[in-house]
Amino acid sequence: MSRPFLKMNGLGNDFVVVDARTAPFDPSQIEVRKICDRTSGVGCDQLVSLERSTKGDARVRFWNADGEEVGACGNASRCVGWLLMEGAGTDAAVLDTRGGLLRAARAGDHRVSVDMGEPRLAWDQIPLAEEMDTKGIELQVGPIDAPILHTPGCVSMGNPHVVFFVPDAEAAPVREVGPMIEHHYLFPEGVNVGFAQVKARDHIRLKVWERGAGLTKACGTGACAALVACARRGLTDRKATLELDGGDLVIEWRESDGHVIMTGPLEIEFTGELP
Structure with missing residues (x-):
């Protein structure tokens, strides 16, 4: 049939x-x-x-x-x-x-x-394999004394995300680092890997290596996670345009109830x- x-x-x-x-x-x-x-x-x-x-x-x-x-x-x-x-x-x-x-x-x-x-922000809600401050976890890529990526934020939007803060999303090693972090031991259920470049308080350029799918043109939960991770670090306001390969999403992390609203x-x- x-x-x-x-x-x-x-x-x-x-x-x-x-x-x-x-x-x-x-x-x-x-x-x-x-x-x-x-x-x-x-x-x-x-x-x-x-x-x-x-x-x-x-x-x-x-x-x-x-x-x-x-x-x-x-x-x-x-x-x-x-x-x-x-x-x-x-x-x-x-x-x-x-x-x-x-x-x-x-x-x-x-x-x-x-x-x-609401985003889940506790380490066991992501989940992580061990207790850490999810605003910036102990994880780095590259030499110990000069890592190319380090101290990413973690957020669950019903699925796990780790967000690295990068100076240039276009030059970020998404295809090289994404698969490695997706299956890292810190993430027992695997993880979606974001590479976020803050262009302004209300503008984030984002690339996402999706768990089980690879590099996609856009990731909605990844955009939500990136906004939350950036706002927690004081890098952006609680509402921003997320610029993805496939187009733009508007993400707001409301102060009134803590909910994340995605529009696109x-x-x-x-x-x-x-x-």
Whole structure:
């Protein structure tokens, strides 16, 4: 039996979305990898499914391209939020994810804001393998007396992130360092690796090596984590434009309730059927 899907993207971070609210969909790791494969499959950064939920408008599941199911994906949440709002004819939707309930709202034409909730900042919430101050953990890359990267911040947005502060994101060794840090022993569940260049109090240039997906054009939770990490260090204000390879996101870490709000565009690419 074939299964319809919708191909969408948020700033080039692309997804295959399957509606499983009427028929079960529980792919194996091998099946996920086949769907995400850009040579022989549909090709995408993540696979997403919608299921019935008693807590929200839909239960949303996310799988990375390597087949691992993960708790959150910011750009996919904006895409799915838009789908649910379009289907119901509303201006808001609640997503029931493994990382918690996320609330989406219209922010313009094909533009959505998602309340990503409060960032988790305790070392055992990231999680780390040992207790550390997550504002700047004891981790460096390069010679002990002259490291090229050091003292990154750590944030969980329903998935783990480590954020290095760099003078030039374009020159950052993303492909070289990303895979090494992704599987570092300090991160028992693996980690998304951000390289953040602060250009102004309200402007951050960011590149992200995503856990299980590699270098992508944009990472929504990575943008949220970078803003929080920079603001905690006093490098930026609590609201900034995050400049990613695929475009810009506006991220705000609200003082009123501590929630992180992500706003940005989305696109529908095409529809198809999985074999």
